[in-house]
Amino acid sequence: MSTDTPPAAEALRGSNWGRWGESDERGTLNLITDEKRLADLGTPRTGRVFSLGKELLRQPSSVGDYRTPFQRTTLASQSDEAFWEAMAERMGTPAPGTGANEDVVITPTHNGTHMDALCHVYDDGSLYNGFPRESFTSLGGAQRNSIHRVGGIVGRGVLLDVATYLGVDWLEPSFHIESALLEEVRAAQGTRIRPGDVVLIRTGHGEAVAYAKKMGEEPPRMQPGLGLASMDFFDACEPAAVGADNSAVECIPCEERFLSVHVQLIVRRGIHLIENLDLSELAAANCRDFFFVAAPLKIVGGTGSPINPIAIG
Amino acid sequence: MSTDTPPAAEALRGSNWGRWGESDERGTLNLITDEKRLADLGTPRTGRVFSLGKELLRQPSSVGDYRTPFQRTTLASQSDEAFWEAMAERMGTPAPGTGANEDVVITPTHNGTHMDALCHVYDDGSLYNGFPRESFTSLGGAQRNSIHRVGGIVGRGVLLDVATYLGVDWLEPSFHIESALLEEVRAAQGTRIRPGDVVLIRTGHGEAVAYAKKMGEEPPRMQPGLGLASMDFFDACEPAAVGADNSAVECIPCEERFLSVHVQLIVRRGIHLIENLDLSELAAANCRDFFFVAAPLKIVGGTGSPINPIAIG
């Protein structure tokens, strides 16, 4: 961030508060109009589907163990045939050897591949668009900027494959990605970015974690990601949402202060973040623009949602 | 189902076991080729997005209370600022008034709007494609036909709006939808269905439930839905997946025996089901074909997944 800007102006820089009205809870998702989306449907060249969500296993969080791992437990299985008989009034009597399997899942909403709602982070006591942080309560969750306001993020997506551009399998832990580098990658790829596109950044961090696991080593505690000096790039291209293949989109440790890039993107600009993406197949297929669909669960009051985003290349 | 067919032939009717190889776990999703999908992208006329998932609230299941309601609880909120300070090594020191909200969700996988995996139901001791029911275990879940094999269901979708065709707000509880009626609706709508399309059936049941709730009444225990005599229709049009705005796609009580239509669609044909859809906006917009994306969470071993399907009209 420029240090020459006077503080008052600096505090407003890039801010989208009020841009779509005082009651807006969707931020830059407003940039995706139906017309743009209709045109975006012409992006794919092969029709191939890329599923960008990671598998949900009993893996611990990469951010901190205050988030317990995803868990799948069994609600019903083939051992419950007597129960299905007991439900015969509504469900019919089962033939021998007929039954159903069902499970229950328990998961933090910010583990694995997920989307951050605009209520996820607050700064100086406020959420995006000036809603007070008190609009989140323990029992009801977010009264403002809840994840269920998203519906779906549907339109053109682009991949900025930083790792491939730099000729590495993955960026070093703590590597700060800044505006100049993003622009270089974009130009080298020949990828045009239009306002309202979804921008996905590939750091290779997912591959670094997979490699460590394969070698029986601890995954790197620190992570490459966006630095504070990447804001100019996003202010120029105006994405509808930003995603990456690391745990927090931004670099870890965060630059200067707690979740500083989250504050810039989510709180100030109203940009939803998508984290822990699996971008390896997109990269391998050299697919740099695509039709993108991310549809978070409509968790009323939720701060985020596990998702399985889809790219059609 | 014809009663003239000899039992042996009857047992094979409509079966897709082996059609895509002995190890196939995706069933009729194989009908969606990249070429078809690329062509399907031309379906939308306006670019409008319809989110077909219902809101996730603390509502009890409409099937039975053995499934406890969806629950969102708070993992972290503005009351945890001291904790964020403690994470400063990795996440940076928070400025005063800065913090994050996070939650945990607990949910049965077959409540609310969800997709049934092909492992969800077994019949005569077998899952779709002949895998033994023992391939599902309590701890690991489904070794075969798990929901994480889906990735995404992405292609053209069509709506068969049975309630509107019959001129009612909703079909009567227990109403059996059969092949002739589906064909009538399709023809009256002028909707063409191609192999590999996703077929969504609108019964109006969601509106019946909402109306009962509004009036402070119990929702109807029985539900309209597909009857066994709807198989000819699906064998003729060969859908990639089938969805509806009721709890089980099929009518409740189930016809003849336990989950009889599930057995026909899931076990025999390998057709994924999508349940508890909100089809009211699609109907109101008179949108009968669209580009459709449903991306279940990649729950390894899972029997289903909550989803928020997207239609682009």
Add this chain to the structure above:
Amino acid sequence: MSTDTPPAAEALRGSNWGRWGESDERGTLNLITDEKRLADLGTPRTGRVFSLGKELLRQPSSVGDYRTPFQRTTLASQSDEAFWEAMAERMGTPAPGTGANEDVVITPTHNGTHMDALCHVYDDGSLYNGFPRESFTSLGGAQRNSIHRVGGIVGRGVLLDVATYLGVDWLEPSFHIESALLEEVRAAQGTRIRPGDVVLIRTGHGEAVAYAKKMGEEPPRMQPGLGLASMDFFDACEPAAVGADNSAVECIPCEERFLSVHVQLIVRRGIHLIENLDLSELAAANCRDFFFVAAPLKIVGGTGSPINPIAIG
């Protein structure tokens, strides 16, 4: 409460803040000395065990559906024999037909038979002993007055069987139990109460609920229980803890204001409450004093715990 007392004095009435030091988090549990407990072991006359905890089933809460029901799901069962083989390095290879069943439980801490921690309720911004309400945070829970400070409540218990004394199966919903009635019951029973005893109040409400269920009716929404005018009785007998066979010890609706009796007992006096007890067998056995043990789980930061209290008569 007397309305003649000046407000300042009234605000102090019955208060135990500071009585056991500024850092005390155990309140009236301090009244149970080892000497008293050793003497209390002489209370039982038959050695019979009464388990006062209710069965944990998938029943909804009697207070509000913001608490989802208790749930037991299966983690592992006989279907997981292949998994046990995979654990052979540590657990040994299973013989055929050998295995283990395991489950996972999910439960609100204030459903079913449970104990309220002293952090459960705050009034005028403070918990018992003056700790600020901000000492409870979402992520860490209670930094003060957590349930894990209890360890165990172990000593003499007495039953005041109000329903039996009044000759009814259960008290009317909303019935307020006041000091004079409690003293009448005590005297009629001939039960002596010593400082540090645990006092259990029987309203018969559990039987009212069971009866409604048996008749297929809704259980009463309102409940008999302690009224505000019962404080003199407790200030005279100084119990270590108070329990009852209803959802909140106090009557529902609460008298005057939100959880008014909780505020008097928990916040002002530092008395742990035990709720939803099953006192029917104690009553049937005419057992009015006993050795009592309630040992909440040591949930660090917890606001309460499910328990199964034991009385030895």
Add this chain to the structure above:
Amino acid sequence: MSTDTPPAAEALRGSNWGRWGESDERGTLNLITDEKRLADLGTPRTGRVFSLGKELLRQPSSVGDYRTPFQRTTLASQSDEAFWEAMAERMGTPAPGTGANEDVVITPTHNGTHMDALCHVYDDGSLYNGFPRESFTSLGGAQRNSIHRVGGIVGRGVLLDVATYLGVDWLEPSFHIESALLEEVRAAQGTRIRPGDVVLIRTGHGEAVAYAKKMGEEPPRMQPGLGLASMDFFDACEPAAVGADNSAVECIPCEERFLSVHVQLIVRRGIHLIENLDLSELAAANCRDFFFVAAPLKIVGGTGSPINPIAIG
């Protein structure tokens, strides 16, 4: 186990199947009569309470990560004051600054300090007393030998402090405790054991884990505990239940085969096991016999329960 015994006789050795009738689900808990319990109340000498349950934190399981850690999340807190207002009809209007904190806990039933139900393990297709393993189903849990059949284990307990006897802080990982050693410890302590007493074995393993943690090291993967050759001791003294300060009572790796000591104690003899006890304070106080109370939650169909056992010395 003697290898001279003929297989048929060996298979019966120590078995309690049928001893308390064909429908018995409580095993050696039958050994605690009311008369014995009344006498046992005379055991304590000081009235001091020892809470033997460990704190429940977000710690991973010491057995395997298929059990996710205990989790406490927040259901309601001071941020929910508007909600309490909304409940005013039943709960009264809150005064400003008044409210309630509540949480939800999620836990495997065999993590932390817990009791194994008699349905926890099966061998040769059967549970204790010959019930078929199929009597456990995923949805309903245990139809036989469920943890809710226990009620409470209440009577005299003894501590066999093996680590102190051997003059070590903790036994070596994998150390097998056998009958001769148990008898030596008992004799050296001068502790009499009567049929129906609860026998707690101290290995010091808890201290080994705490020490590793303090030093920032991984806790030992293997654990000291009972070996197969300890059965003669238990057959001689006939305990009502057996507990220890390790994860599985038996040594890890298990001797010969999967959970071999669990099979001997639970399946064959009907002895409930209590695991992960904190016995350090009992040992420090040199308290070798005491009045003991363990009251598992009455989880209907449950395979075990978290508990906080109490010893009164």
